[in-house]
Amino acid sequence: MHGNSALDGVQTQRELHPRVGLKVMLAAIVFSLAAASHAADAQSALALAAPITASEATPDTGLPALSDITAMLRAQFRVAPLESMKIARAVLIEADRHAISPVLLLAVMSVESSFDRHAVSIAGARGLMQVLPAAHPQLIAGTTDLSDPAINVRIGSTILRGYLDESGGDLDAALLRYSGGGRGYARRVVLRMQRLDASLRHE
Numbered sequence: 395m396h397g398n399s400a401l402d403g404v405q406t407q408r409e410l411h412p413r414v415g416l417k418v419m420l421a422a423i424v425f426s427l428a429a430a431s432h433a434a435d436a437q438s439a440l441a442l443a444a445p446i447t448a449s450e451a452t453p454d455t456g457l458p459a460l461s462d463i464t465a466m467l468r469a470q471f472r473v474a475p476l477e478s479m480k481i482a483r484a485v486l487i488e489a490d491r492h493a494i495s496p497v498l499l500l501a502v503m504s505v506e507s508s509f510d511r512h513a514v515s516i517a518g519a520r521g522l523m524q525v526l527p528a529a530h531p532q533l534i535a536g537t538t539d540l541s542d543p544a545i546n547v548r549i550g551s552t553i554l555r556g557y558l559d560e561s562g563g564d565l566d567a568a569l570l571r572y573s574g575g576g577r578g579y580a581r582r583v584v585l586r587m588q589r590l591d592a593s594l595r596h597e
Contacts, residue, residue: 457486457489457496458486458496458497458594460479460482460483460486462594463478463481463482463485463486463496463500463594464478464479464482466590466593466594467481467482467509470593471504471508471509473509477511477543480543480544481503481509481511481522481543481547483543483544484543484544484546484547484548485499485500485503485547487544487547488547488548488551489551491548491551492551492552492554492555493555494551494554494555494558495587497587497590497591497594498554498565498583498587499523499547499550499551499554500587500590501583501584501586501587501590502523502550502554502569502572502583503522503523503547503550504586504590505579505582505583505586506519506522506523506524507521507522507523507524509522510522511541511542511543511546512541517574520540520541520546521540521541521542521543521545521546521550522543522546522547522550523546523547523549523550523551523553523554524550525540525546525549525550525553526574527540530549530553533549533552533553534549537549553572554568554572557569557571557572565580565584566580569583
């Protein structure tokens, strides 16, 4: 990936108290997401109307290219080539649709399912983003296959975007709701974002 990292400047906060450091990291990420979404707004309609190609790169916004995400999924998570392409395409489409960082979506998937689209939790959450049908019946209505990356990422991104909006952009609060109150979940996602962002910049 080319361009500036969405997390530039965040690592300098490590010396702070863990709770304060997390708040600062989350605030920096939210600020970065807002800037990236503003830069992407002008391209949203075209991006949704036109298919994403393997050669597409987005150096101006610092977003990862389809090929970067695919390569990272194959190398680090041993996702099959066709599966990695489907996941990468779904991530870029839904990140653009919902003005969410694709690295955030990838981090949530990594923590939730380790990119196993067939993952099912004890509570019944399903797929890449571990969508819980019982908690979101209106979004699940008419859905036949939550293991389909396009469907799962669309629904999971819609849920996360709703939580971000309801929390006034507070990523910590949104992730807490997304996890169902999981302790330390937001911090794990943020740390995973840092690792994935570094990996994508070196692909």
